[in-house]
Amino acid sequence: MILDMLANSGRYRGISSVIEKALAYLTGTSFAALEDGRYPIDGEEVYAILTTYDTEPERNRRFEAHRAYLDVQCILSGREIMFWAPETELTPASEYSQEKDVLFLAGEARARLQLIAGSFAVFYPEDAHKPNCAWDEPEQVRKVVVKVRAHSS
Numbered sequence: 001m002i003l004d005m006l007a008n009s010g011r012y013r014g015i016s017s018v019i020e021k022a023l024a025y026l027t028g029t030s031f032a033a034l035e036d037g038r039y040p041i042d043g044e045e046v047y048a049i050l051t052t053y054d055t056e057p058e059r060n061r062r063f064e065a066h067r068a069y070l071d072v073q074c075i076l077s078g079r080e081i082m083f084w085a086p087e088t089e090l091t092p093a094s095e096y097s098q099e100k101d102v103l104f105l106a107g108e109a110r111a112r113l114q115l116i117a118g119s120f121a122v123f124y125p126e127d128a129h130k131p132n133c134a135w136d137e138p139e140q141v142r143k144v145v146v147k148v149r150a151h152s153s
Contacts, residue, residue: 001084001129002122003113006074009120018046019122022072022146026120031076031144045149052142055080055134063090063105063128068098069147073131074120078141082121083109083130090128125150 002012009023025041025048039048058081065087073082090107097103105128113121114135123129132141 001124001127002120003115004120006118006120018042018148019072021046022148023120025146026072026074026144031142041146047147049145049147050142051145052140053132054138054140055132056138058083058130058133061130061133062093063107063109063130065103065105065125065128066101066123066150067096067103067125068101068150070125070127070150071123071129072120072146072148073115073123074144074146075115075117076142076144077117078139079114079116079135080131080141080143081133081135082113082115083133084111084113084123085109085128087126087128 006027009027012023013020021042031050034050036050036052039050041047063085085107087105089110090105092103093106094104109130115121
C-alpha cells in the first residue's frame with residue numbers, strides 16, 4: 001500500500017511501468033472537463049473510472065480486495081476516510097466475483113487513511129481496503145480509480 005500526494009508522484013518512477021503510466025495519467029489529465037465514466041489508458045491493462053458520490057458512515061461500508069487489478073485511488077475533490085488491513089487478517093464475507101474482481105471481507109482495520117484532494121493511495125491485491133467512508137458527516141467526493149492489471153505491475 002502506498003499513500004501520498006500527487007505532487008510527490010515523481011518519487012514512484014521505476015516502481016513499475018504501469019503504475020508510472022497510472023500516475024502520469026492522474027497528473028496529466030484535466031478531470032474537470034470529463035464526465036463520470038470509464039476511460040481507457042492502455043486497453044484492459046490500465047483504465048480509469050471517474051466517479052462522484054457521497055461518502056457514507058464507516059458502518060455502511062465493507063472491506064474489499066481485488067485479484068486481477070490493483071487500485072490507484074485519487075481524490076479530486078472532497079475528502080474521505082479509507083481503512084486498510086492485510087487481506088490475510090480479515091474474514092471473507094462473500095465469494096470472490098471474478099466478473100467484478102471483488103472479494104468482500106469483514107474484520108478490524110489496521111490503519112485509518114485520511115485522503116484529501118490531491119492525495120492518492122495504491123492498493124495491491126493483498127491490501128484490503130474500505131473506501132468511501134465519511135470523515136465526520138457525509139460529503140460529496142469526486143475520485144478517479146485507475147485499475148492496473150496485477151500481472152502488469
